[in-house]
Amino acid sequence: MASDSSSFNIDAPRWDQSTFRGRLKHFFNVTDPRTAFVSEQELAWAKEMVEKSRAGDVPPGTRVEQLLYAKKLYDSAFHPDTGEKMNIIGRMSFQVPGGMIITGFMLQFYRTVPAVIFWQWVNQSFNALVNYTNRNAASPISVRQMALSYVTATTAAVATSVGMNMWTKRAPPLVGRWVPFVAVAAANCVNIPMMRQQELIQGICVKDRNQNELGLSQRAAAIGITQVVISRIVMAAPGMILLPVIMERLEKLHFMRKVKMLHLPLQVTLAGCFLLFMVPVACGLFPQECELPVSYLEPKLQDTIKAKYGDHVSSVCFNKGL
Known part of the structure; x- marks a missing residue:
């Protein structure tokens, strides 16, 4: 996997969500029970990394693997509509x-x-x-x-x-x-x-x-x-x-x-x-x-x-x- 994170789209699905197999991989990732027990500090880091990536302000030296892990924690703990942290x-x-x-x-x-x-x-x-x-x-x-x-x-x-x-x-x-x-x-x-x-x-x-x-x-x-x-x-x-x-x-x-x-x-x-x-x-x-x-x-x-x-939508x- 490439380590350059400057052009990485953090919200792009890692797997094709139009297929059951792709959704299964996605939910195996975000429903991983281990993520329920990570520290508050780690969740705060994950949210910060996701927000910085969305703003195009990824810290120099950040690897794609780190962003993927941050997104995994973010998706497991923060609501997709509001971005607020969900109760555990x-x-x-x-x-x-x-x-x-x-x-x-x-x-x-x-x-x-x-x-x-x-x-x-x-x-x-x-x-x-x-x-x-x-x-x-x-x-x-x-x-x-x-x-x-x-x-x-x-x-x-x-x-x-x-x-x-x-x-x-x-x-x-x-x-x-x-x-x-x-x-x-x-x-x-x-x-x-x-x-x-x-x-x-x-x-x-x-x-x-x-x-x-x-x-x-x-x-x-x-x-x-x-x-x-x-x-x-x-x-x-x-x-x-x-x-x-x-x-x-x-x-x-x-x-x-x-x-x-x-x-x-x-x-x-x-x-x-x-x-x-x-x-x-x-x-x-x-x-x-x-x-x-x-x-x-x-x-x-x-x-x-x-x-x-019109008919465009x-x-x-x-x-x-x-």
């Missing part, structure tokens, strides 16, 4: 360490109603923070809306879990182990749209290829939020569906029966292994910078764009969030 728990780079603990405990303690209620509450608290942190920041959300979203999603998750636990009492044990996943999927279908309802009501900002703002679109918001819901469910699915099957078989082994205290740490570790791969896979399912044909937008917005740009872009 809400960052996608914290999904593996945070998610593995919560997933492991949800899958381990699924038999009693109090345990189900507690861990679904913990999980929805975590999800609400992640959803808020990774929203499209151009659409503000009030404290009241956040509280309503949080309460609604938590209620949906708890009701689904408790209801299905009662329903599956006479079913095979493995069926009961899958209840947490169904609850998580149901809650995601509520939590994310509720947390981002302002985008659905007012629309999100769509831009042309030159980043000129063209207007607000509710249809674009609906597509972006739907893609995020699908991604979150896919992120959780392999671990929460396959891990119960694995644990069901392991727990029948003579050795595992003698060391029951290892069941929980083993389950947490295995959940982490699944998430290590599924976080970038799920994030990479759809482009973060989505593109829509103008013909799909609301008629009024189509007219506005055509009146100003055939598609629009928007940030769907994560």
